[in-house]
Amino acid sequence: MIKRTFAKFFHLGLKKLGLIALALAVTAGVILLGVTVRAQQPVTISFLVRAVEAEQMQGLADQFMAENPDIRLEMVRGPNAADAVENLYTTSFLLGDSPYDILFSDVVWIPKFAAAGWLLDLSDRVSEAELADFLEADVAAGLYQGGFYRMPFRSDMGMLYYRTDLLEQVGLDPPETFSDLIAASEAIQAQTDVNWGFVWQGAQYEGIVTNYVELVAGYGGFWIDPDTLEVGLDQPAGIQAAEFMKAMIGEGISPPGVTNYIEEDSLRQFENGNAAFLRNWPYVWAEANREGSPVAGNIGLRPMVHDDGQQSAACLGGWGFGISATTPHPEEAWRVVEFFTSPGPMKEFVTEFAYVPSRRALFTDPDVLAEFPHFEQLLEVAETAVPRPPVGQYAQLSDILQRYLSATISNQMTPQVAMERAAGESRRVLGVDG
């Protein structure tokens, strides 16, 4: 009896022990599993990007995440105006501990961000030989005081789009000069049911500056000479460029609403068939020619118009990747940058959206050319495009120009007065007045 009880007790004891052991094992397992699950949690790499472009980059982002399950890429959708995005990045860096691991950067931002110490120097990660495959101006935009802060992803240059069908209707060739553009616009507005001649970007933001850069160069002048810091705004060409903008609206060639247009607004007008000419970036080609676009197949593209005896000028634009100095994940961030800027993904992006590649070889790539034959000529335009001044005070200088151009095209100031004041303020910012 005692034996049996003991045996029973012993048996129960064993059972209990077994259960405890099992419980312990399960707990340990859960803990271990927890650790492993946590170790497999992907690292999030985040950056801010204009909403239109985030849509377009999503395909590449998904591809990257499929190939790199340890990284989750978060593209935060920002406003579509380039400098509005810059302001958001600036605020986040100023506050310290920016939530962005990557700076998806316009071609004009680097001197300011690098000088502030907000970016990692990428020189050790990429060789000069590797950079030689990229457009020189795109690489130059990433240089600051011996460091390299921005890997080029795509370039940009302003172009003039025209409606081939409308020009044919009025029997004119595509315009080369400012007066050709005016004459063709007036003829088309008079003889067809198209309302507007020329649409462009006149809102008070970075885009109006890029339009101005092309106009002032088309009159043979300049905004700011990057080597001497001389300001050209109040010189004859500087004033003529502002007069041209104002005259376009005053003479009814451009709609009054152009003073609020950014890229997308002007593109809509052109795409809906409401305007004969459009100044915009190369991506418009794919968008306006897409299936279902009312103007598909009736579009021509050429360098921007200029004054008699002068040359066309394209403003250099473009976007690339920098890495935030405070990111806890610089290695993962670099893998993202490497992916987007490598030949395969860049080619995919370019072929789908007609964006201008930063890698030179893609301009003559047979697949790219099969899709966009005009890319062969774009290489020359890219190599001669006019950069905006690469100075640390760029954002302030751009802001001054934006304000005064906006004031003159909305009839608050004559072009002469506006450009004189803009020149004075710019010289003070640059420390070259007096």
Ligand code: GLC
């Ligand atoms: C485009 C250009 C960029 C420019 C902006 C102005 O995005 O690539 O360089 O600053 O337009 O709107």
